């Protein structure tokens with residue numbers, strides 16, 4: 001392992017180090033070499049066999065062409081993907097070498113919530129409270145909550161949260177509690193690791209706080225059940241700095257808490273989360289204007305109090321600082337069932353492998369949450385122009401003089417609530433949070449979080465990287481943030497569709513990473529961004545590979561080399577090698593090999609549905625037939641669902657638009673496989689000719705086994721309804737009948 005310093009502190013005490021993962025690097029590059037050779041051989045086989053067919057007309061051409069298209073698509077995506085494996089690195093930090101507290105920069109925490117029904121208030125409040133308990137000087141922390149639901153109950157809950165935090169934060173500090181999220185702390189083991197045994201004072205105090213937490217939780221839950229707890233999409237801006245008048249003496253010891261609900265009108269496009277974040281950016285600039293921002297989703301609480309200091313080890317590193325836009329921590333999830341991770345909800349590969357690979361190039365992509373971002377990176381490129389005219393600034397940032405003067409101001413403490421100017425500023429923040437503020441400005445286009453795509457995180461960081469900003473991925477052993485991952489097929493596929501739509505939209509636009517990115521960043525970096533944008537295109541291969549082989553089998557058409565053909569060995573080699581590499585990658589991230597099966601299955605299910613629908617959505621949007629949409633994932637847990645998830649059983653309660661294609665294709669493949677087996681045994685068809693096709697249909701049927709089980713064997717609520725099975729049967733029959741012409745032409 002090569003150790004390199006990132007920092008030129010004269011005393012040789014760097015704030016951080018990075019390590020190139022040498023062994024992985026060598027294995028990855030060798031794999032790329034060997035796999036590429038095999039791909040070239042397969043392409044040679046395909047082109048020669050297509051030419052032969054063209055000349056001799058001895059076999060149908062279409063199936064060969066289709067398979068070639070699917071191979072080309074997969075190869076394109078594979079090539080882009082290899083950029084992540086080129087130079088993986090890991091990092092270490094030394095927070096005890098940071099400057100004294102008074103020299104640390106301030107941080108604004110942005111928490112977004114959108115729908116009190118789908119995002120339980122108690123969870124949101126736990127995120128808020130955990131952020132207030134971060135191990136960072138409290139006068140340098142400001143917590144902003146953006147309530148896109150515009151729901152008064154959220155504000156009420158925040159008032160209660162502030163009261164509770166006033167007990168919770170001192171408690172955490174006094175006893176060095178590391179689990180600063182009250183809900184997960186009280187759900188965990190009795191005693192915190194730092195506290196000495198038989199400490200009566202601690203036990204008493206813990207008990208007292210526990211009672212307080214329970215009463216707080218009850219109040220919040222009761223409020224969220226009330227009728228007024230619904231989204232309001234038509235209201236003016238409302239901003240409140242929460243000041244608790246009851247206890248004033250410890251006021252200074254608490255981070256400031258601010259509630260922001262931007263103006264919403266049905267006629268006005270509000271740009272989802274990116275719009276909410278830009279409002280927070282402007283509003284906070286008049287209140288605290290901290291140079292750094294911690295971005296959190298409402299379901300991601302802080303699980304380690306030290307993350308802010310860890311992030312500062314990069315942001316304050318003199319070598320990195322000037323070009324560093326953000327430090328990204330991986331998203332981790334508390335409800336992953338490691339043995340039965342059937343929905344691959346932890347996005348293991350992204351956070352543990354891909355982002356590390358990008359980190360070795362110029363830094364990972366922004367992930368929407370768990371990042372410490374430099375405010376300036378959202379305003380300007382690293383080389384700030386000095387003498388810009390006021391008119392130009394207004395054209396860019398909007399009409400507010402106060403906001404514009406905040407651009408050049410440094411953080412100098414929070415607003416003083418006692419002064420008159422405080423109320424003036426508060427008035428101005430309402431203007432900044434209004435619908436019209438962004439009209440004819442560059443917000444969302446060149447300034448702030450970008451609106452172009454619903455995956456605002458991806459597109460915003462793509463723009464920052466294009467402007468030569470860099471980023472850092474830091475993965476400490478104790479997860480810094482914890483969220484809840486998807487626990488049912490419906491959420492998985494809806495989320496997958498949203499991501500595919502947002503990413504494909506970028507892929508098909510003038511910002512396409514291979515075109516727009518390649519002149520602005522290194523080839524490898526543009527490949528990483530391009531892979532993210534183009535991976536939904538894999539739906540082409542998934543559909544072809546699950547339709548053409550079974551149809552060819554059923555119609556006695558051969559499309560793959562015989563077992564005795566040398567090219568057969570090449571196919572086997574590609575299959576085995578790529579799966580071994582996948583398994584090695586899983587193993588290197590410490591996950592169990594069960595993940596291999598689950599990841600393949602989820603990839604297939606998403607590939608057939610989400611990738612297709614997302615890509616179609618992106619194309620329709622481009623043609624002007626559809627509008628972007630952001631359906632937040634559901635965060636309400638339900639006991640039955642939880643039970644199924646724990647046992648590793650799929651919950652198929654989802655729309656038939658997802659289920660019918662999946663079930664039909666699995667049925668079709670199973671049918672083709674069974675028919676071929678019968679033919680081989682009874683009619684002496686030679687296995688030699690059909691082996692590859694037969695193996696593919698077997699593989700699809702095997703991967704789709706849970707679907708078959710859901711249709712035939714299961715009786716519980718999460719099974720596949722019989723009408724869905726019927727539609728699927730009809731649909732697979734249609735594919736069979738029409739497909740006959742396709743593969744025999």
Ligand SMILES: O=c1ccn([C@@H]2O[C@H](COP(=O)(O)OP(=O)(O)O[C@H]3O[C@H](CO)[C@@H](O)[C@H](O)[C@H]3O)[C@@H](O)[C@H]2O)c(=O)[nH]1
Nearest residue numbers: 112113114148272273276297298367368369455495632633
């Ligand atoms: O109009 C909206 C819609 C969503 N949100 C918030 O955005 C966050 C993310 O939404 P969620 O439903 O949890 O989506 P996920 O698919 O889980 O989010 C992932 O994908 C998003 C991009 O699609 C990123 O923004 C997220 O950070 C990332 O975790 C939540 O806090 C929401 O409250 C808003 O504030 N306003």
Ligand SMILES: [Mn+2]
Nearest residue numbers: 297299483633
């Ligand atoms: Mn989420």
